[in-house]
Amino acid sequence: MLGDRRTRRRATSHGQGQERPRRPGDRPAQGSAMHLDIPTLTLVSLLMGISASIGFTSLMTVLHTQRVLRIWVTSIWISTVAIILIGLRNRIPDGLSIVLGNSLLVVANMLTLKGVAAHLELPLRWRWPSTFVLAYAAAFAWYVYVTPNLAIRLLMGSLQAMAFYLTYAYLLLRHGGPDIRTSCRIAGIVMLCNGLFYLARAFIPVDPGSGQNIMLAGTPVAATYVIGILAGLASYFALLQLITERLMVDLRHAARTDGLTGLLNRSAIVAEGRASLARCQQRGLPFALLVFDLDHFKRINDRWGHDAGDAVLQHVTAILREVTRWPDHFAGRYGGEEFVLGLPGADLAQGLEIAERLRHTLAHSHARIDQQSIPVTASIGVSTAQPGLRFEQLVRRADEAMYRTKFDGRNGVSLAEELSLRHATAGDSRC
Template identity: 35%
Template sequence: MDGTANLDVHTLGIIGLAVGATIALSFTLLSMVLRGMLALHIWAGAFWLLTLAGLAEGYDENGSFLSAIVGSVLIAAANGAMLGGIAIHIKYPLRWRWPAMLIALFLAIQVAFFIAPPPQAVEATVFGVKSIIWDVWMIWLLLFRAPRELKTGCAFTALVFVIDTFFYLARAAISLHPEMASHAMLASILTTSNYLFGILCTFLLSTGFTLMLAQRLVHDLRCAAEIDGLTGLLNRTAVVRESNRRLATTRGRTNSALLFDLDNFKAVNDSWGHAGGDAVLKHFAETVRASGIPEHALFSRYGGEEFLLLLPGASPNTASSLAESLRTRIESAPAPYSGEWIAFTTSVGVCSSTDPEVHVLIQAADEALYRAKNAGRNRVEVA
């Protein structure tokens, strides 16, 4: 019976190593394709650390230096890598000294246990507590610090860590039971379940991380399709779509649109080069955003050196006053470039209407902008 149990543990250990190596290799190959995703590289390293920990610990849990110290520290390092990868993925500013301190503390405890071995129940409890600390930390990041657009993948991965937490709580409770030491079969079953759960958890974690990566890719692709890469504003397609959605909620109310054109922008490019022109475009966008425009306003790069500011629910007087304020602000705020200043101005066309169709507003604002440019530029014209 003992021989069969040992064979089962050995077999499970080999299966676990094969699963860990396969997942680690898959993440490594994927990271070679998606080179810009740092979290993916870190998670690939975490799975390799778990695989090496399985090799170091062996299958008979004999308490050697390799299994007790090296294997345990590799597992702690893998947990730290997973935590760090999650923080990078959700763009949370993690202070790395805290994971490092936790790994160092666990290493010190393992060395103490190696020198003076405690009862097995105590050792199992310490390992469980350490695992639960990592799990709770990662659950907190995934559920309470992840951005809204990544919530689905993060919630699934958090569920995996919740299951892992409950497993270690149950395992610690069983290990601390007073009759545990006298039940060899129960101890064997506990060891076997530990391997089975480890294999299952590795599969689920790889699925969770993959889902998180897929969500990040979809979000980044959507942003690339909707966001102007130079200014960080919505592009023309995105602002028209979003404008139609917002104006549909303001039926019967007056909406306003401000269409800006940077005056003599070709001359800026000719004098300062395209890098100078880019600096002017970025400075214009930053200046308008910093001017305190309404929170519900939509500001976009409409095309080339043209910018659109949509003001749902704004009256004609409010729109005209804001346009003149922004024109004056731009005139008095040259763009910094290579230690010098590039002075520029803007012409603005303003339109206010109760028509819920955004193209009506834009067309009228464009006609007003055309008049402003023909009248000498650096001025506001109202449709």
């Protein structure tokens, strides 16, 4: 009886002695601990988005030269703003919460796509993505104001997310370069799984009693929110892995290349030359090496300044890339104004032909700086591989031939093997 009286007192403490009917948006009773509450899940998604935005922004302050990272940071922040607007459903106008919020999600996906394309060095025009965003916003507004339909809006959201994720996956799996293939494959698989998830989500039924309020769409839809949070988290880690591997590739590239010309530096030339010469010797293939030095380069620096000297070095690099059409060749700046060009598989005649073509092109071209035309010529030495000859010895022989060219008047080609001759036949024509 005592327990009955206490029960009655609790019941009448609300004034009527009857349980108050549950209203939309009320929290579930404590006994339903496993209930999936969409507003709570939206809050979790928002907190995850804010954390990712802050984390990626902090990373961008350190890696501020990474253009792709800036694009993805912008995308993540826009996505976070979109989640905030959607989470304010019933507290702000539907035009802001539903139409603008979902349109911003598409804008975020479009920027992510732009970042993926830039990461893979693929062109992507803004026209069709922008058209898609406008069409999507117009369709969403239609199904909010003209023909209200929550199920169709959920279908549209799922299909657009599926389309973007599958596009990410295709680009990453199809166009991932050899240097970044591992991260592209992992990220591509993650994006593919996300795309298949959103495809499945398109067929999730909506609670008939939800009306037009997604917060009451039912447990199946709420369950997709949980998976969507996990999918979003996996996407963030996938993007982070793409950035990390690209950064590692850039660091390795910077360690191997000359900062001014973009060619291999001295240590990279030696490493590449040793490996390339060993492959040729194993396969019984010839190997030709060119060492060339710019004539009177100190005079150029003294007369026009070091900026002019840098312009000349970049001009010579452009000519070298234009003239050299040889498979698997490698070129580098060996030091100062001295360059090395390796030609795996090239015999003596082919090495001399390329050397003369390079000499002739340089002699008939001029570097330009501040409307000044600076003539450029080079002295070239050529050597070819001999049995048991190491790469460093090959470089030394070509270097000696190059200095003999300078001694004989510069702007010519000399062959290391013809020590008794004053000039190689290819080096007799001068301009």
